[in-house]
Amino acid sequence: MMMRMGSVMRKVVCLLAWLSVGQVSGSYLPQDMNRTLQDLLQHYKISKSDIYDGKQVFPKEELKGKMESQMLFMGGVLEAYEKLIVHMLKELPTPSPLSATSGDKADTSGPSTAKPLAAGNTRSNLNKVLEKIRDLKLHSYKEQVKILHELQKLKHIEMDNIKVQGKALWELPWIYEKANSLADNVMRRRRRRRRQTRTKSRLGA
Numbered sequence: 064m065m066m067r068m069g070s071v072m073r074k075v076v077c078l079l080a081w082l083s084v085g086q087v088s089g090s091y092l093p094q095d096m097n098r099t100l101q102d103l104l105q106h107y108k109i110s111k112s113d114i115y116d117g118k119q120v121f122p123k124e125e126l127k128g129k130m131e132s133q134m135l136f137m138g139g140v141l142e143a144y145e146k147l148i149v150h151m152l153k154e155l156p157t158p159s160p161l162s163a164t165s166g167d168k169a170d171t172s173g174p175s176t177a178k179p180l181a182a183g184n185t186r187s188n189l190n191k192v193l194e195k196i197r198d199l200k201l202h203s204y205k206e207q208v209k210i211l212h213e214l215q216k217l218k219h220i221e222m223d224n225i226k227v228q229g230k231a232l233w234e235l236p237w238i239y240e241k242a243n244s245l246a247d248n249v250m251r252r253r254r255r256r257r258r259q260t261r262t263k264s265r266l267g268a
């Protein structure tokens with residue numbers, strides 16, 4: 064029994080390794096999503112000088128540090144994309160005047176090429192991208208998104224509420240202790256890892 068489980072595990076590991084190798088040489092961007100994006104770019108046309116103005120909407124510097132930090136930042140980026148695409152969908156002219164229920168006039172300040180005829184296509188393309196982003200968020204960034212939502216709550220603490228102030232002071236001893244031990248643990252781990260790499264490189268030399 065144990066033997067069989069071991070061999071199954073080995074097969075799973077082999078399969079995973081094979082999959083990840085395949086992924087490295089290939090691309091994580093599915094063909095159909097790429098096509099959808101190329102199609103959308105025809106409608107959201109901007110000039111070359113705007114594309115290469117050196118200011119990215121989503122800075123890539125944050126995606127170079129520790130994996131955990133990168134994942135957290137990426138969670139925020141996915142959230143922002145989701146919001147952005149929902150906003151872009153709202154800016155599209157309404158599908159047909161008859162089905163317009165809210166009485167809102169179609170936003171004419173949207174992309175100039177979003178003519179009503181093309182808008183249907185753009186809408187379905189935006190919805191496809193939105194679904195991809197939501198899938199990725201839900202499958203791989205659940206923990207990060209949860210932390211981001213907690214962070215947002217921190218911004219809304221009632222600073223001028225005396226009860227909040229008192230409770231916060233009550234909670235501080237534990238928090239202060241935890242904050243220090245956390246930082247200490249991380250520093251120790253980093254030092255240990257550095258020592259290990261140094262030993263390894265010395266052995267390798």
Ligand SMILES: *[C@@H]1O[C@H](CO)[C@@H](O)[C@H](O)[C@H]1NC(C)=O
Nearest residue numbers: 090091092093094097098101
């Ligand atoms: C996406 O499509 C464009 C245009 O067809 C192509 O140049 C690009 O290589 C494609 N990217 C991927 C990752 O498939």
